[in-house]
Amino acid sequence: MSALLVVEDVVKRFGGVAAVDGVSFTLDAGQVLGLIGPNGSGKTTLLGVLAGTHDPTSGKVTLDGRTASGRGAHRAVSAGIARTFQTTRLFGTWTLREALRLAHGERRGRPGWPDEQIANLLGLGDALDRPGASLTSAAQRLAMIALALATGPRVLLLDEPAVGMDGTEAAALAAAVRRAAGELGVAVVVVDHNMQFLMPLADTVLVMAAGAVLASGTPAQIRSDEAVIASYLGE
Ligand code: ADP
Numbered sequence: 001m002s003a004l005l006v007v008e009d010v011v012k013r014f015g016g017v018a019a020v021d022g023v024s025f026t027l028d029a030g031q032v033l034g035l036i037g038p039n040g041s042g043k044t045t046l047l048g049v050l051a052g053t054h055d056p057t058s059g060k061v062t063l064d065g066r067t068a069s070g071r072g073a074h075r076a077v078s079a080g081i082a083r084t085f086q087t088t089r090l091f092g093t094w095t096l097r098e099a100l101r102l103a104h105g106e107r108r109g110r111p112g113w114p115d116e117q118i119a120n121l122l123g124l125g126d127a128l129d130r131p132g133a134s135l136t137s138a139a140q141r142l143a144m145i146a147l148a149l150a151t152g153p154r155v156l157l158l159d160e161p162a163v164g165m166d167g168t169e170a171a172a173l174a175a176a177v178r179r180a181a182g183e184l185g186v187a188v189v190v191v192d193h194n195m196q197f198l199m200p201l202a203d204t205v206l207v208m209a210a211g212a213v214l215a216s217g218t219p220a221q222i223r224s225d226e227a228v229i230a231s232y233l234g235e
Contacts, residue, residue, distance in 0.1 A: 052076025
């Protein structure tokens, strides 16, 4: 069986700079891929290519065998790739249930999951009928993931989801992401500098350096990879 998401030799140049310089990997449904690397190594740009906000200079991304890259975000979104941002965009006086209903409108024919299932997976069952502004900042962050899941994605991209969280909140977030991946079969790509959060969460870790893949493997393999320790983890 072929992988859900196939990233083939993706290059993204900005003028003379190859921000992403020949990255390939595959991801199966329900798998969590952790993306790490020093600042400027191309993580954000790669997420942008996956999300469709950057057209790759060369190479391509396919989802279920269909091209998901190029032609702006439209292809990625219609293929079922959803992104959440580092920032918490408040939905203010709206309740989570109301916000989820609006997000369901973005499914464009893809099957989705009931609001209650999404909320329960993320530990937000009690938050459904509360206004967004009344939630803790950690719960608001989970709510942004709930909204992304309400669009019925096959692939979920998380950009530094644990930033600003304490250890307990980050562990709850990791457990919630694992449940969502496992129960809904969504593939997840997560960028985060917090190794205590990322390593237990990821099935596979991809280490980037200067736009390329320095190493990839299980978290245990990555932790013991000398090139990775020298260039990154040992910093
Ligand atoms: P990371 O997320 O790992 O910190 P980025 O993807 O943000 O890395 O950046 C990778 C490289 O690409 C850096 O050298 C950065 O300066 C460059 N870069 C990123 N975005 C742009 C852009 N829009 N225009 C020009 N250069 C960019």
